[in-house]
Amino acid sequence: MAQIVAPVAPHRPSLRRRLRESWGPWFYIAPAGVIMLFISFLPQLFQVWLSFTNFRAQNLRFNVFDPTTWDQFGPEFIGLQNYERIIQNDLNIPDYNFGRTLAFNLVWTFTNVFLHVAIGVGLAMLLNQKRVLFRRFYRAMFVIPWALPAYISALTWRNMFDRDFGAINQLLGMDIDWLNQVAAPFGGLLEWLPLAFYAVLLANTWLGWPFMMVVASGALLSIPSDLYEAADIDGANAWQRFRTVTVPMIRPAMVPAIMLGSIWTFNQFNVIYFISEGDPGGRTEILVTQAFKLVFENRVYGVASAFAIIVFFILLIITLAQNRLTRATESYDA
Amino acid sequence: MRERRWTRKEVVRQIGVQAILLLVLAIVVFPVIWIMSLALDPRNISKPLELTLIPPGASFDAFRKVLFEPFRLLCTNPGDVGSCMTFSKLLWNSVLVALGTALFAVGLGASAAYAFSRFKFIGRQAGMLGFVVLLMMPATGVLAPLFVLMSQLKFAGESLRTTLLGLAIAYAAGALPFAVWNLKGYFDTVPKDLEEAALVDGATPYQAFLRVILPLSAPALAVTVLISFMAGWTEFILAWVFLEDPDRFTLAMALRSMQGQFTTPWSEFAAMSIVMSLPILVLFFSLQRYMISGLTAGSVKG
Numbered sequence: 001m002a003q004i005v006a007p008v009a010p011h012r013p014s015l016r017r018r019l020r021e022s023w024g025p026w027f028y029i030a031p032a033g034v035i036m037l038f039i040s041f042l043p044q045l046f047q048v049w050l051s052f053t054n055f056r057a058q059n060l061r062f063n064v065f066d067p068t069t070w071d072q073f074g075p076e077f078i079g080l081q082n083y084e085r086i087i088q089n090d091l092n093i094p095d096y097n098f099g100r101t102l103a104f105n106l107v108w109t110f111t112n113v114f115l116h117v118a119i120g121v122g123l124a125m126l127l128n129q130k131r132v133l134f135r136r137f138y139r140a141m142f143v144i145p146w147a148l149p150a151y152i153s154a155l156t157w158r159n160m161f162d163r164d165f166g167a168i169n170q171l172l173g174m175d176i177d178w179l180n181q182v183a184a185p186f187g188g189l190l191e192w193l194p195l196a197f198y199a200v201l202l203a204n205t206w207l208g209w210p211f212m213m214v215v216a217s218g219a220l221l222s223i224p225s226d227l228y229e230a231a232d233i234d235g236a237n238a239w240q241r242f243r244t245v246t247v248p249m250i251r252p253a254m255v256p257a258i259m260l261g262s263i264w265t266f267n268q269f270n271v272i273y274f275i276s277e278g279d280p281g282g283r284t285e286i287l288v289t290q291a292f293k294l295v296f297e298n299r300v301y302g303v304a305s306a307f308a309i310i311v312f313f314i315l316l317i318i319t320l321a322q323n324r325l326t327r328a329t330e331s332y333d334a
Numbered sequence: 335m336r337e338r339r340w341t342r343k344e345v346v347r348q349i350g351v352q353a354i355l356l357l358v359l360a361i362v363v364f365p366v367i368w369i370m371s372l373a374l375d376p377r378n379i380s381k382p383l384e385l386t387l388i389p390p391g392a393s394f395d396a397f398r399k400v401l402f403e404p405f406r407l408l409c410t411n412p413g414d415v416g417s418c419m420t421f422s423k424l425l426w427n428s429v430l431v432a433l434g435t436a437l438f439a440v441g442l443g444a445s446a447a448y449a450f451s452r453f454k455f456i457g458r459q460a461g462m463l464g465f466v467v468l469l470m471m472p473a474t475g476v477l478a479p480l481f482v483l484m485s486q487l488k489f490a491g492e493s494l495r496t497t498l499l500g501l502a503i504a505y506a507a508g509a510l511p512f513a514v515w516n517l518k519g520y521f522d523t524v525p526k527d528l529e530e531a532a533l534v535d536g537a538t539p540y541q542a543f544l545r546v547i548l549p550l551s552a553p554a555l556a557v558t559v560l561i562s563f564m565a566g567w568t569e570f571i572l573a574w575v576f577l578e579d580p581d582r583f584t585l586a587m588a589l590r591s592m593q594g595q596f597t598t599p600w601s602e603f604a605a606m607s608i609v610m611s612l613p614i615l616v617l618f619f620s621l622q623r624y625m626i627s628g629l630t631a632g633s634v635k636g
Contacts, residue, residue: 018456021453022457024449024455025449025450025452025453025455025458026449026457027449027450028445028449029445029446029450031442031445031446032514033461034373035438035510036464036468036509036510036511037505039480039504039507040468040476041479042479042483043479044479045477046479046483047476047478047479050478050479060368076443122353126351127352127355130528131340131348132351132355134355138355138358138359140357140619140622141359141363142358143625144363144366145362146618147614147615148568148569148611148614149564149568149610151568151569151586152607153365155589156368157363157365159600167364167365167368206361206362212624216487277377295478301478304478309474316467
């Protein structure tokens, strides 16, 4: 049964029609949207307001919904002062240094994701070879670090790095202060990274590579073997095969995984907070752990809100840049 | 069909491959074995001094304590042992919260993801980007305002903040951006023809979504359930700040309370870690065949 379809020049439907047709989809989004509105969006708005005030612990009895508390407990409006003080490190909080924390956060994310991808893809390729004994066994065992709750792994690693009673010093037969040693292990350009950085990097690499391996394995399995055969006929060596066949073929799967992994790592609260706790001297602090401390240790709510908003914009810039690169929010066009 | 015989070169290569794999295996299981050996140690040593695979006089005493004895740090009335939390009560609370989180996240997430995947409408790009941006928001950032807001919302006579339902909703809000993102990617790979066929047969778009898209998206749904369940199962920061009544405390909170500032009952801590990890491991391995396709299919559209 053939239908006769007149060739139609692509044109935009009228605004009225588009408005009318937009109701249905929003109906599907509404339940999630309402929850996000109340739990994520409204608190964010409140936070924007907080960030322009000097809200501290003594203002805690202030209640937005109860006007009788406004005069007595309401905080003072101080404009952009919080933002200025955060960026100029003028907070009266020991070990606080915005620039260093941001730089550390970026180095932390980059080194981690690089190691996760390199090890993950490497082992996925190793396991994807033609004959590997016990392949299924290894595949199952290697996802253990991913399957374990990150919070428990972090606490376990923290205890393993314990100077006196931890497994790592006992295994090496050494007495190394992994988490608190002030002197950096490498000089020169790396001097600002304390030993604790390498400890948390090790722990988080242990945690993070299996995810990349699983994604890479899936992508590798979908590569048709005739592509490799064709490359062989053309006389490609192993490195050329990797560069011209493997990389382009696993790229579509790896790019979103790397994006997701970058975000997870950038905000990897558990590992930093439980293992290094930002020590020594705040040199392994990342932005989320610093934000958490501003709320729960320093109790400077106004400053903490401004800090969270700065973090939000940093992440927004990263997201928009990544989104441009990968077009991840495009809709499906059949 | 018999397998081809191994050539000499293949044998050498295989030995090399196995050596690398065994090394990786050792690194992967080392923390797990360490924590098991601690859990089996009968002395409940506060300071483990040496590495032993199976400690002298290994016993399951620490497991028995964790499973059957009351948690003396978590009591409604500190003087009365009867009012302390027990493992089964903590477990029940954890299951309620984690399951609630997973159901909210997957149910609401699938509905929103369907709209983003299938319709063109005003605000789609902005809405999708809004969800993605919230994926990047550190949850700890909005803790203070969320605390104030949820204290004001009342449910059945008490503030939503102190209830497990409130906790599950808050966690779901954290898990939703990932759910929407992941499910949308997967829905994109389900061919449109299938729904169109259902629509031609007289189904409404809603029925097409329920009967056609959802069953075909089982892998992505499974992954989303697993990840949001895990989030609800292990989160404790929000729980510490929000919940007041020890009767509503969760396993994650109990584990955190064991990690003392100066002393940690290592054997019990280790036993509790293992007990808490087991359900997640079981879930993970039973859903594993879905994992790869559930996480990546959405992105392999070329």
